[in-house]
Amino acid sequence: MANTIKIRARLSGDTTTVKALISHIMETGLRKDSKTGKTIPAHYIQEVVCEHKGETVMTAQWGPAISKNPYLSFRFKGAEKGDTLTLRWVDNKGESDSIETKIA
Amino acid sequence: MKRRTLLKGSLAAGAVGIAVGSGLLAPRTVLAAWPKDAFKATSVDDALNALVGQSQLEGSDKIEIKAPDIAENGAVVPISVETSIDGVESISIIAEKNNTPLTSAYVMSPRAEGFVATRIKMSETSSVIAVVKAGGTLHSTGKEVKVTIGGCGG
Numbered sequence: 001m002a003n004t005i006k007i008r009a010r011l012s013g014d015t016t017t018v019k020a021l022i023s024h025i026m027e028t029g030l031r032k033d034s035k036t037g038k039t040i041p042a043h044y045i046q047e048v049v050c051e052h053k054g055e056t057v058m059t060a061q062w063g064p065a066i067s068k069n070p071y072l073s074f075r076f077k078g079a080e081k082g083d084t085l086t087l088r089w090v091d092n093k094g095e096s097d098s099i100e101t102k103i104a
Numbered sequence: 105m106k107r108r109t110l111l112k113g114s115l116a117a118g119a120v121g122i123a124v125g126s127g128l129l130a131p132r133t134v135l136a137a138w139p140k141d142a143f144k145a146t147s148v149d150d151a152l153n154a155l156v157g158q159s160q161l162e163g164s165d166k167i168e169i170k171a172p173d174i175a176e177n178g179a180v181v182p183i184s185v186e187t188s189i190d191g192v193e194s195i196s197i198i199a200e201k202n203n204t205p206l207t208s209a210y211v212m213s214p215r216a217e218g219f220v221a222t223r224i225k226m227s228e229t230s231s232v233i234a235v236v237k238a239g240g241t242l243h244s245t246g247k248e249v250k251v252t253i254g255g256c257g258g
Binding site: 015052055056061062066067076 | 137179181202203207209212213215219222223225226
């Protein structure tokens with residue numbers, strides 16, 4: 001898996017605002033396939049972690065009720081322009097992806 | 105007795121197997137903290153008890169939820185939560201009438217500010233509750249979101 005994450009991190013004053021979009025099916029496990037009548041197995045992101053300078057800034061724990069192709073935004077302090085920010089996700093099937101971005 | 109424990113054990117293992125899908129072991133270490141019981145809970149109280157060990161909510165005017173009054177598409181409901189409460193440890197977003205009400209929880213480090221935004225799925229018209237844990241207390245506020253599945257408006 002690669003390039004599932006689009007991210008933007010912008011510093012304003014002391015606050016860095018992070019906005020991320022992740023491409024993911026976010027299947028709840030409750031829907032049925034209209035052709036076969038079989039339940040579509042659950043497949044959703046469970047955890048999104050944001051790290052800055054080796055420190056976890058925020059951990060999102062998600063259930064299947066997060067929309068398809070999830071959007072996530074949050075803010076944190078103590079970063080400077082040009083710092084590297086890492087965002088990674090793991091889903092219930094063990095698939096994962098991560099991205100690094102520079103704070104602008 | 106022994107047989108019973110054995111049966112119970114294998115049943116539990118089976119359930120885990122299904123949950124993990126193809127049985128990949130990798131996520132288990134990473135997801136040690138993922139609150140499975142909280143996400144499986146079917147009531148708000150059970151979810152909060154499993155998530156933070158208490159369900160006593162205190163209404164707060166220091167939390168603001170931004171959500172549409174009417175969501176035409178229940179599959180994509182934009183929600184943002186902002187709070188001016190100090191020392192936020194976590195923010196949880198709950199859709200009261202969903203099968204499993206807890207949609208997501210955000211564990212905030214001391215450097216994080218009291219703000220998160222995301223998009224959630226809602227099965228029907230219900231309250232969206234934001235629960236902010238700070239200083240061992242659960243502060244909360246709610247907002248009614250009307251869901252018109254099928255997008256007929258109204």
